[in-house]
Amino acid sequence: MPASLPDANTLIARLADAIAPTLTPDTFIVGIHTGGAWVAERLHALLGCRQPLGVLDISFYRDDFSRIGLHPQVKPSSLPFELEGGTILLVDDVLHSGRTVRAAMNELFDYGRPASIRLAVLVDRGGRELPIRPDFVGLTVDIPEHQNVNLSRLDDGHLTLSIA
Amino acid sequence: MKIHIRNGRIIDPMNARDQIGDLYIAAGKIVGNGQAPADFHANRTLDASGLVVCPGLVDLSVRLREPGYEYRATLESEMLAAAAGGITSLACPPDTDPPLDEPGLVEMLKFRAKNLPGPRVYPIGALTQKLEGRALTEMAELTEAGCRAFTQADAPLTDTLVLLRAMEYAATFGFSLWLRPQDVALAREGVAHDGAVASRLGLAGIPALAETVALATILQLARETGARIHLARLSTREGIAMVRAAKAQGLAISCDVAATHVHLSENDLVGFDAHMHLVPPLRSLRDRDAIREALRDGSIDALCSDHTPVDEDAKQVPFGESEAGASGVELLLPLTLKWAREMGVPLLQALDLVTWKPAQVLGVPGGHLSVGACADICIFDEAAEWVVTPQALASQGDNTPFLGHPMQGRVRYTVIDGHIDFEAPR
Amino acid sequence: MNLQLTEDGRLRHLLTLDGLPRAIITQILDTAESFMDVGAREVKKVPLLRGKSIFNLFFEPSTRTRTTFEIAAKRLSADVVNLNIATSSQTKGEAILDTVDNLAAMHADMFIVRHAQSGAAHFIARHVAPHISVVNAGDGRHAHPTQGLLDMFTIRRYKGAFHNLTVAIVGDVLHSRVARSQIHALTTLGVPEVRVIGPKTLLPTGVEQMGVKVFHDMEAGLRGCDVVIMLRLQNERMKGALLPSAQEYFKFFGLTPEKLALAGPGAIVMHPGPMNRGVEIASEVADGPQSVILPQVTYGIAVRMAVMAMLAGGPSA
Numbered sequence: 001m002p003a004s005l006p007d008a009n010t011l012i013a014r015l016a017d018a019i020a021p022t023l024t025p026d027t028f029i030v031g032i033h034t035g036g037a038w039v040a041e042r043l044h045a046l047l048g049c050r051q052p053l054g055v056l057d058i059s060f061y062r063d064d065f066s067r068i069g070l071h072p073q074v075k076p077s078s079l080p081f082e083l084e085g086g087t088i089l090l091v092d093d094v095l096h097s098g099r100t101v102r103a104a105m106n107e108l109f110d111y112g113r114p115a116s117i118r119l120a121v122l123v124d125r126g127g128r129e130l131p132i133r134p135d136f137v138g139l140t141v142d143i144p145e146h147q148n149v150n151l152s153r154l155d156d157g158h159l160t161l162s163i164a
Numbered sequence: 165m166k167i168h169i170r171n172g173r174i175i176d177p178m179n180a181r182d183q184i185g186d187l188y189i190a191a192g193k194i195v196g197n198g199q200a201p202a203d204f205h206a207n208r209t210l211d212a213s214g215l216v217v218c219p220g221l222v223d224l225s226v227r228l229r230e231p232g233y234e235y236r237a238t239l240e241s242e243m244l245a246a247a248a249g250g251i252t253s254l255a256c257p258p259d260t261d262p263p264l265d266e267p268g269l270v271e272m273l274k275f276r277a278k279n280l281p282g283p284r285v286y287p288i289g290a291l292t293q294k295l296e297g298r299a300l301t302e303m304a305e306l307t308e309a310g311c312r313a314f315t316q317a318d319a320p321l322t323d324t325l326v327l328l329r330a331m332e333y334a335a336t337f338g339f340s341l342w343l344r345p346q347d348v349a350l351a352r353e354g355v356a357h358d359g360a361v362a363s364r365l366g367l368a369g370i371p372a373l374a375e376t377v378a379l380a381t382i383l384q385l386a387r388e389t390g391a392r393i394h395l396a397r398l399s400t401r402e403g404i405a406m407v408r409a410a411k412a413q414g415l416a417i418s419c420d421v422a423a424t425h426v427h428l429s430e431n432d433l434v435g436f437d438a439h440m441h442l443v444p445p446l447r448s449l450r451d452r453d454a455i456r457e458a459l460r461d462g463s464i465d466a467l468c469s470d471h472t473p474v475d476e477d478a479k480q481v482p483f484g485e486s487e488a489g490a491s492g493v494e495l496l497l498p499l500t501l502k503w504a505r506e507m508g509v510p511l512l513q514a515l516d517l518v519t520w521k522p523a524q525v526l527g528v529p530g531g532h533l534s535v536g537a538c539a540d541i542c543i544f545d546e547a548a549e550w551v552v553t554p555q556a557l558a559s560q561g562d563n564t565p566f567l568g569h570p571m572q573g574r575v576r577y578t579v580i581d582g583h584i585d586f587e588a589p590r
Numbered sequence: 591m592n593l594q595l596t597e598d599g600r601l602r603h604l605l606t607l608d609g610l611p612r613a614i615i616t617q618i619l620d621t622a623e624s625f626m627d628v629g630a631r632e633v634k635k636v637p638l639l640r641g642k643s644i645f646n647l648f649f650e651p652s653t654r655t656r657t658t659f660e661i662a663a664k665r666l667s668a669d670v671v672n673l674n675i676a677t678s679s680q681t682k683g684e685a686i687l688d689t690v691d692n693l694a695a696m697h698a699d700m701f702i703v704r705h706a707q708s709g710a711a712h713f714i715a716r717h718v719a720p721h722i723s724v725v726n727a728g729d730g731r732h733a734h735p736t737q738g739l740l741d742m743f744t745i746r747r748y749k750g751a752f753h754n755l756t757v758a759i760v761g762d763v764l765h766s767r768v769a770r771s772q773i774h775a776l777t778t779l780g781v782p783e784v785r786v787i788g789p790k791t792l793l794p795t796g797v798e799q800m801g802v803k804v805f806h807d808m809e810a811g812l813r814g815c816d817v818v819i820m821l822r823l824q825n826e827r828m829k830g831a832l833l834p835s836a837q838e839y840f841k842f843f844g845l846t847p848e849k850l851a852l853a854g855p856g857a858i859v860m861h862p863g864p865m866n867r868g869v870e871i872a873s874e875v876a877d878g879p880q881s882v883i884l885p886q887v888t889y890g891i892a893v894r895m896a897v898m899a900m901l902a903g904g905p906s907a
Contacts, residue, residue, distance in 0.1 A: 057624065059624075060624075060625075060628075060636035060637070060638045060899070061636065061637055061638075065638055065903045066642075066902070066903060068903070069600070069900075069903035070621065070638075070899050070900050070903045072617055073620070074620070074621055074624040075624060076623065076624040076626065076627055077627070084632075106637065107636075109633075110631055110632065110633035110635065110636070111631050111632060111633075112632050358795050359795055359796050360795070360796035360799040360800075362794075362795070363794035363795050363796050363797055363799075363800070364608065364770070364799075364800060365708055365709065365732055366708035366729075366730050366731030366732030366733070366767055366770060367708050367709070367730075367731075367732075368731075369794075369795060371795070435593075435712065436708070436709030436712045436713060438713075480687060481686065481713070482686070482705065482707035482708070482709050482710040482713045482729075482730075483707065483708065483709040483713070484707045484708060484709070484730065485707055
């Protein structure tokens with residue numbers, strides 16, 4: 001188990017390099033609130049994407065809603081484009097059980113039927129509970145179940161990964 | 165049966181007596197106070213050490229629910245409950261079904277009650293036939309049958325001319341009228357005191373004016389006719405002030421309040437507990453404080469339970485649809501003691517309001533412990549603490565606003581006519 | 591005991607806005623904001639309450655309110671059952687609890703209750719099993735909390751904040767559960783001046799103690815207002831001992847363009863509906879540029895979604 005994780009910005013750059021060759025001009029980048037949205041914002045800039053950036057808040061789609069209730073600060077999702085028939089690059093910070101990605105895809109389909117969705121994640125920490133795999137990964141690492149991988153943003157906008 | 169009550173704190177308001185001593189009872193009478201009569205051999209000795217021995221309580225309003233409402237409560241259950249509350253005489257309002265408007269009904273009730281253990285039952289006759297407020301009842305016949313006074317209870321009397329005639333007729337024979345002052349039109353549809361709380365809760369209000377307007381009419385008619393009037397269940401500060409002023413002018417009137425209204429106010433309606441739905445409505449704190457003060461200064465003559473057992477179904481509905489009333493015979497004593505403690509009123513004065521004074525209003529023997537008086541006695545533990553629960557109440561009516569509340573003061577023995585009609589389980 | 595909140599301060603039932611903490615009101619409004627765009631999507635639904643059963647329990651008829659709750663519940667993917675229970679003398683009393691028990695046995699998760707008696711929602715809330723939530727959809731003259739909340743949502747959308755507003759509520763406050771809920775919400779959210787305007791016969795005793803200023807002269811009451819809320823005058827109150835006639839009422843307490851001009855220039859006009867045009871409000875005002883009466887209806891759905899979502903999620907109390 002690594003005591004510390006690599007610098008988030010290095011991983012984002014690596015991720016951008018992996019995505020760049022496959023990125024078509026009509027691809028919409030959509031980040032999952034909140035960490036995924038930060039990563040998506042960086043990728044959007046690094047890749048020089050000309051389509052508007054989308055943000056999903058999946059609070060209304062979580063499958064643990066009846067257990068933990070509604071998050072007190074739900075932000076509206078923002079998809080400022082016509083999703084029907086579009087190509088989507090879905091971005092999240094940490095891929096774990098796969099439930100967040102499932103919820104995000106459910107929500108995307110409620111806005112319309114995209115032509116394709118690909119998934120980019122900063123860290124794939126293992127522990128999948130659903131048949132979901134990323135198309136682009138910044139870092140693959142095995143983290144024990146009882147630990148969490150967190151992406152946080154400092155006041156100056158700097159992103160850092162930590163294990164707790 | 166000869167009973168020796170030993171070493172109790174004997175409080176006898178009528179004789180202004182409060183001292184430790186013994187009481188001797190034989191053949192239904194008090195035969196000795198302090199000193200045993202010669203050749204007295206008790207069948208039973210009650211150790212009253214640490215207990216208060218006072219005249220049995222006289223309650224001016226106890227609904228026994230017979231005839232007509234036996235599903236709510238029966239004579240057996242409520243007389244037992246009254247005895248458990250230390251009550252040895254009670255007045256029973258005529259709002260039964262059918263109402264007590266015929267001598268036969270009154271005789272039947274008296275006959276039934278006489279054969280049951282428990283307090284002496286004094287029916288109050290209906291003032292008008294079927295309590296409809298139109299035609300007078302045969303008051304003289306009803307009096308011969310055993311009615312002590314006449315009332316509409318909570319039934320309306322809208323026609324002022326009928327009220328005037330009723331007073332004139334009653335005055336002819338010297339009968340007493342018990343009237344609860346409430347203007348029918350001003351109280352229409354109301355379920356709560358018309359004030360800030362009812363406004364907030366959206367409950368239709370009964371203004372204090374409903375009491376004072378009716379009271380003004382009653383007092384004026386009483387002055388004119390000379391009828392003997394007892395005002396039942398006063399609830400407002402202004403109403404009490406009017407009665408105080410009328411008494412000061414020499415008008416021969418008396419009045420009572422319900423023990424619930426000494427402690428509760430409109431504020432207790434928050435939460436819509438139907439047990440707080442009472443008649444008259446619980447009024448403002450200002451009114452409640454005026455009641456507490458008027459009890460102290462003697463402007464109010466008596467405290468009563470206004471015992472009204474209501475079945476749970478009639479309370480398990482939204483506030484406005486619920487039936488008004490509270491069960492209360494077993495709370496009259498503890499609520500009186502609570503008021504006395506909170507106001508710093510001596511027991512001698514407090515117990516006067518539930519013994520000697522109501523006995524005078526009702527015009528019956530009892531209410532004091534003089535040698536030769538009937539042996540109606542309440543022995544209670546002033547310090548005993550208990551919690552009001554359905555299990556703790558003998559009444560069939562569990563409907564009390566005090567459910568779950570702690571009380572202090574509990575009856576140990578109730579002696580009626582020289583018999584121990586109630587003895588608390590040890 | 592606070593029936594509405596769990597021990598850890600979350601919403602358990604929504605019965606009244608009286609005493610509801612400001613933070614919860616704000617949270618409901620914020621959550622409603624996030625539901626605003628659901629109605630504009632291709633699929634006007636989110637799966638939040640999938641598998642939950644919501645019963646519209648209407649002891650008093652109201653197609654309008656019932657429909658908005660129904661739409662809100664359906665947008666949250668809940669199963670909705672509508673029950674219109676006539677309140678005949680036979681079915682009152684214990685029948686209410688029997689009805690509630692029966693529906694609970696059908697695994698209801700939430701009751702939306704409308705009843706002609708003040709306190710009816712409290713009464714049901716006190717009775718239901720711990721996993722069932724109760725939303726008061728109007729009880730007698732007491733409260734209509736979701737209407738009050740949607741009005742706050744509307745005000746916030748148009749005015750941005752509450753701390754600098756003067757709000758007037760005009761008309762039959764005495765019989766209005768809507769007015770009571772509005773007053774509690776406005777004072778809780780920090781509106782510095784809430785006014786009520788009406789004849790003495792239509793204002794409740796001691797209404798000042800709810801934190802409002804009383805006006806009997808409408809022109810004086812409207813001067814400088816940012817928000818003017820008109821209340822519905824029920825038909826049966828228009829003639830009798832409360833008011834002599836609808837015409838006289840309109841003359842002195844109806845909102846006309848001339849009277850509205852006395853309020854601030856940017857004042858908005860609200861009405862909980864349904865309106866009596868020509869009785870409490872002139873058509874020129876109801877349909878005019880300052881009227882936000884139709885947006886109120888739209889916002890009502892998002893606000894009711896927010897309330898249901900906050901109640902239905904999480905561990906039961």
